[in-house]
Amino acid sequence: MWLLSVLVPLLRLYLCGIKVLLYQTFNRSFTLPVLPKQNGRVAIVTGGTRGMGFETARHLASLGMHVIIAGNEREEGATAARRIREEGGKGKAEFVFVDLTSLKSVRHFAETFRDRGLPLHVLINNAGTMLVPERQTEDGFEFHFALNYLGHFLLTNLLLDTLKRSGRRGCCSRIVNMSSATHYAGIMDMDDLNRRKHYSSHGAYAQSKLALVLFTYYLQEQLTAGGFPVTVNAVDPGMVDTALYDNLWTLAQAMKKPVAKILFRTPAEGASISVYAAAASEMEGVGACYLYNGEKKQSAEPSYDSELQAKLWKKSCELVGL
Structure with missing residues (x-):
């Protein structure tokens, strides 16, 4: 039973990965259209200190946005913001x-941001x-889930x-x-969201x-019902050569390196789908989409x-105290 609980998620996840690599072998990476200027708009990008997050923050700043990079590496974050500022765009970082x-x-970050009185557009x-190996957060949640x-x-x-308050019609x-093709292999165990019965990092x-x-689909439904000018979309960047893969098994890590150089996308290519969802005119007023390679796709x-x-949604509210 334990072996199956580990092997099945692993096989499901790697099958997803193979399908994505096959697609990327025969299809070019999405190319961003010309995007409208974003002068005066404010964005928060979590995990924006490196990889796709950094490339996303960089591109939005180049369009004129005031970008706040949110992350847990202070020195790396300060360096990332400085690099973007030094590029001399009209935006801020x-x-x-x-x-x-x-x-x-998270509560402290949100409170501090609200106290500044800034709008938030993205x-x-x-x-x-x-x-990552099995571990719990300070609040007792499984690490991936948290x-x-x-x-x-x-x-x-x-x-x-x-x-x-920051949005308006038009x-x-x-x-x-930021989701992933691996969501197709995902199973929501509402009785064990923290994966304590049979832990599998792949399943988690x-x-x-x-x-x-x-979360994306449910939130958009609530926002639409309330008539609020906010859209929510999920994006899939494909397989991108970032530090996310540092936790692969030793053998898989060795196999990944040569494959990544040929078949994986660069962080800038992976970030293009987030930038598209955040700034493209074609996405104005469009929500509840799963976007992959610049197109709307069926999710799981x-x-x-x-x-x-x-x-x-209800369980998540209970867990975080909302």
Whole structure:
């Protein structure tokens, strides 16, 4: 039983990876269209200190945005913001500390941001981790679930009023959730979201990415019903050569390096889908989409289960104290 609980998620996740690599072998990476200037608009990018998050923050700043890089590496964050500023674009870049695995830290970040009185036009929930060994956060949550999903769930809800006030008809505020093709392998165990019965890092990671898609669809439904000028979309960057893969097994890590050089996308290519969702004219007023390679795709069948969406939302509110 234990062996199956480990092997099945592993096989499901690697099959997803193979499908993505086959697609990327025969299809060119998405090319961004010309994007409208974003002067005066404010964006928060979590995990913006490196990889796709940094490239996303960099591109948005080049369009004129005031970009706040949110992350838990102070020195790396300060360097990232400085690099963007030194490029001489019309936008701004700054780093603000937040530890998304800590509910206290997320609340402090949101409170500090609200106290500044800034608007918020774009929130990109980009930060994530993959295949880390079993561990719990200070609040007692499984690490993938906490960092990839639950911290972003709380952050989004705490900033939602600001996003609502900042948007308007014809110029909506936008929320972008970074999912992954691995969500197709995800299974939501509502009775064991922290994976304490039979831990699998592969299963935990896939579950966290499925949770983000469920969250995306449910939140958009609530916003639409309330008539609020805010859109929410989930994006899939494909397989990108970033530090996310540092936790692969030794053999898989050795195999990944030569493959990544040929078949994986660069961080800038991976970031293009987030930038597209955040700034493209074609995405104005468009929500509840799963975007991959510049196109709207069908996400996993369970992600459209409205009952599961509602259950996850309710449970998440309980877990974070909303």
